[in-house]
Amino acid sequence: MPGVPKRRLDLWLRPGKKGRQRQMSRFNFWELAKNALSAHENWGRQWRAPEPKGEYDVVIIGAGGHGLATAYYLAKEHGVTNVAVLEKGWLGGGNTGRNTTIVRSNYLWEESEGLYDHAMDLWQNLSQELNYNVMYSARGVMMLAHTIHDVQVFKRHVYANRLAGVQNEWLTAEEAKEYCPPLNISKNMRYPVLGAALQRKAGVARHDAVAWGYARGADKYGVDIIQNCAVTGIRRGADGAVEGVETSRGFIRAKKIGVVAAGHTTTVMDMAGVRMPLESYPLQALVSEPVKPCFPCVVMSNTIHAYMSQSDKGELVIGAGTDQYISYSQTGGLQIPAHTIEAICELFPMFRRMRMLRNWGGTVDVTPDRSPIIGKTPVPGLFVNCGWGTGGFKATPGSGHVFAHTLAKGEPHPINAPFTLDRYRTGRLIDEAAAAAVAH
Amino acid sequence: MLLISCPYCGVERPEIEFRHAGEAHIARPAEPSKLTDEEWAEYLYMRTNPKGLMAERWRHTHGCGRFFNAIRDTVSDKFVTVYKMGEAKPDLDQLLVEAAQ
Numbered sequence: 001m002p003g004v005p006k007r008r009l010d011l012w013l014r015p016g017k018k019g020r021q022r023q024m025s026r027f028n029f030w031e032l033a034k035n036a037l038s039a040h041e042n043w044g045r046q047w048r049a050p051e052p053k054g055e056y057d058v059v060i061i062g063a064g065g066h067g068l069a070t071a072y073y074l075a076k077e078h079g080v081t082n083v084a085v086l087e088k089g090w091l092g093g094g095n096t097g098r099n100t101t102i103v104r105s106n107y108l109w110e111e112s113e114g115l116y117d118h119a120m121d122l123w124q125n126l127s128q129e130l131n132y133n134v135m136y137s138a139r140g141v142m143m144l145a146h147t148i149h150d151v152q153v154f155k156r157h158v159y160a161n162r163l164a165g166v167q168n169e170w171l172t173a174e175e176a177k178e179y180c181p182p183l184n185i186s187k188n189m190r191y192p193v194l195g196a197a198l199q200r201k202a203g204v205a206r207h208d209a210v211a212w213g214y215a216r217g218a219d220k221y222g223v224d225i226i227q228n229c230a231v232t233g234i235r236r237g238a239d240g241a242v243e244g245v246e247t248s249r250g251f252i253r254a255k256k257i258g259v260v261a262a263g264h265t266t267t268v269m270d271m272a273g274v275r276m277p278l279e280s281y282p283l284q285a286l287v288s289e290p291v292k293p294c295f296p297c298v299v300m301s302n303t304i305h306a307y308m309s310q311s312d313k314g315e316l317v318i319g320a321g322t323d324q325y326i327s328y329s330q331t332g333g334l335q336i337p338a339h340t341i342e343a344i345c346e347l348f349p350m351f352r353r354m355r356m357l358r359n360w361g362g363t364v365d366v367t368p369d370r371s372p373i374i375g376k377t378p379v380p381g382l383f384v385n386c387g388w389g390t391g392g393f394k395a396t397p398g399s400g401h402v403f404a405h406t407l408a409k410g411e412p413h414p415i416n417a418p419f420t421l422d423r424y425r426t427g428r429l430i431d432e433a434a435a436a437a438v439a440h
Numbered sequence: 441m442l443l444i445s446c447p448y449c450g451v452e453r454p455e456i457e458f459r460h461a462g463e464a465h466i467a468r469p470a471e472p473s474k475l476t477d478e479e480w481a482e483y484l485y486m487r488t489n490p491k492g493l494m495a496e497r498w499r500h501t502h503g504c505g506r507f508f509n510a511i512r513d514t515v516s517d518k519f520v521t522v523y524k525m526g527e528a529k530p531d532l533d534q535l536l537v538e539a540a541q
Contacts, residue, residue: 266489277485279462280514324460325442327514328491333441333455368485425481 026131046212047219052226055253056084058407059245060260061231061268063087064096065207066385066392067260068214068225069400070407072130075221077401078408083223084254086247088230088264092211095262098330098362099393100285100307100319102298104141104202106161106168111418111430112371113164118415119398123205126397132213134205135312141202142171142180144301144347146191154197161199171196180297182348189346191304204298204309204317210396234272234382241380242272258383258407263328263363265386272379276386277424278365281322282332283390286340286359288351290314299347306343316354318344322364322390331361364390369423371430374403374416383407384421446500447508447522453500461497463487464509465529491515493532498522511535 025031025044035043058074060067063085074080087093103123105116127133145151154170161168173185176196185193215225226249233246234257244253261268263280291314300307307319320340323332337359345352367373367387372395374385385403388395398415405413412420423429442455469475469483488494494514499507511520511530520535 264491266487267491275482275486276489277481277487279487279489280491324455325496325512325517326489326494327517329515329517335441335456424485425477427477 027133028131046216047225050224050226052084052086052224052229052247052249052252054251055244056224057082057254058256058258059083059252059254060085060258061245062094062260062262062264063091063211063215063225063227064094064260064262065092065211065214065396066096066262066388066399066403067258068092068211068218069396070258070260070385070403071218071223071225071400072214072221073401073404074408075218075223078404080404080408081222083218084252085218085223085225086229086231086245086252087225087227090227091215091225092208095362095364095392096207096211096396098285098360099207100309100317101204101207101311101393102141102202102300102307102309102319102391103136103205103394104199104298105166105394106141106143106157106197106199106202107166107432108157108160109430109432110164112432113161113166114415115372115398115402115419116395117164117166118401119395120201122397122401124201126205126210126213130213130217132209132216134209134213136205137203137312138201139203139297139309140179140198140200141298141300142176143197144176144193144299144303145195145197146193146301146303148194150303151194154195158197166199167201168197168199171198180295180299182295182350183299184347184349191346193347202298204311205393206312207393210393214396214400231268231271234268236272236379239380242382254381256381256383256407258385258403260385260403262386262388262392263365265365265384269377269384272377272382274377274379274382274384276384276421277368277373278387279326280328280363280365281325282327282329282361283322283364284320284332284337284359284361286318286320286337286356287311288316288318288354288356291316291354294350295348301343301347304343304346306340306347308344308348315357316351318356322366323361328363329361330363334359364388364392366390369429370432372399372419373421374399374419375406375412375421376410377421442517442519444498444510444519445522446503446506447524448504448506449500453503457500457502459499459501461499461507464495464497493520493535495529495532 105120158168173193230248235243295310298309320337366389372387402413402416445452510522
């Protein structure tokens with residue numbers, strides 16, 4: 001690993017006494033100054049790499065943002081610290097590290113408004129809460145309307161949101177251009193911009209930092225984050241209740257298991273014999289070469305399938321759509337991002353000569369009504385938080401918060417009570433299919 | 441982009457000519473009025489979503505326009521076989537054995 005000082009590499013590879021002591025330190029000006037004196041070579045590990053114990057009160061499967069947030073709030077708000085978060089790969093290496101980092105809460109239905117706005121409230125103070133800079137930037141998310149239908153739908157959203165106290169406002173095309181100067185509002189476009197819905201406190205946050213911040217916070221409370229530990233089975237007792245999980249590192253006993261496995265939820269739930277209403281699709285994204293700050297907000301267009309923001313590093317972060325077929329390949333067809341790029345070039349002509357750097361895919365678990373499932377399952381002791389589809393990142397703090405409540409109390413928090421698995425039987429769907437993002 | 445063989449046209453075509461149509465072999469209930477809510481939920485919403493070989497429907501929208509079934513590996517996205525509507529679902533275990541040889 002060129003460029004990494006040897007001493008620091010040692011700390012990462014072999015968690016010594018030094019690393020263990022330092023992981024408790026808080027980030028502040030004094031620590032920064034102190035570490036500057038040793039050329040920043042002595043920052044310790046931020047979380048341990050513990051061996052799994054034989055038994056935990058709660059085992060969470062999946063160390064992405066949602067799983068780690070769940071562990072954090074379990075420990076902090078409910079005093080449940082004997083918790084393990086098991087991760088097949090590495091922490092935050094799935095959809096948490098692959099999304100386009102957009103945070104917003106202007107959903108249509110009351111249930112969703114409650115859930116996503118709860119997350120939005122937590123985003124406001126998350127960096128202070130975690131003592132970790134998640135780089136939440138309320139630069140505004142603007143959703144473009146290109147057809148009469150779009151205009152009617154977005155105005156309906158705006159009215160519904162304002163009734164519920166969720167920030168959202170309608171802009172004319174000219175006002176949209178004023179908010180985002182690179183936007184092309186020419187009448188000659190194939191799909192001209194007729195207006196936009198703007199949520200000003202929406203924006204972006206650094207996805208990796210969210211996972212790392214929650215991991216560090218949870219670890220501080222004694223939560224064991226166990227990476228490279230694949231769950232291979234869920235053991236159930238004679239009464240049907242869960243007894244623990246079989247893993248690649250041995251059997252781990254637990255009376256409560258929370259499955260937060262995103263695209264692989266069906267695979268994990270199959271181990272407990274629970275059928276899920278999920279389909280896993282590839283969702284692609286791409287970034288451009290970094291350029292100077294030139295793009296002030298997040299712009300989404302559902303109709304012509306594009307959404308884009310500029311990262312603090314300067315890259316344009318572009319979200320493409322889902323591929324049409326079920327796949328766990330974490331990649332997809334090139335025609336999908338190509339289609340998105342065409343739309344971006346039309347909307348923002350100044351980016352026509354921009355070069356793209358990287359293109360990748362994640363595996364997203366999509367429910368029939370495009371709303372998540374957070375709650376109990378037919379198996380006693382088994383809980384699930386899944387179905388976030390193409391838009392789970394924005395909900396990370398709220399999702400973890402209400403799922404921790406559900407795991408601790410055995411009953412859902414009022415906010416996630418409507419998001420049951422049972423709603424597919426009762427028919428009380430939360431149909432955000434028309435409301436959510438580009439791929440829906 | 442996937443290359444897909446249409447069993448009716450007998451040719452391999454790019455994916456953009458086709459439309460994915462979900463999991464195959466989900467039979468519509470013979471007597472819908474006798475179904476319980478659980479059975480309706482199972483029919484309408486529950487899906488196998490397998491990681492590995494999957495039986496799925498495709499429609500050759502911009503070709504012959506007909507639906508057909510395919511077996512595809514959802515990890516590698518490789519098609520194992522395609523077959524016409526009405527033909528029996530191949531034995532997936534047998535296909536795995538053949539693929540290994």
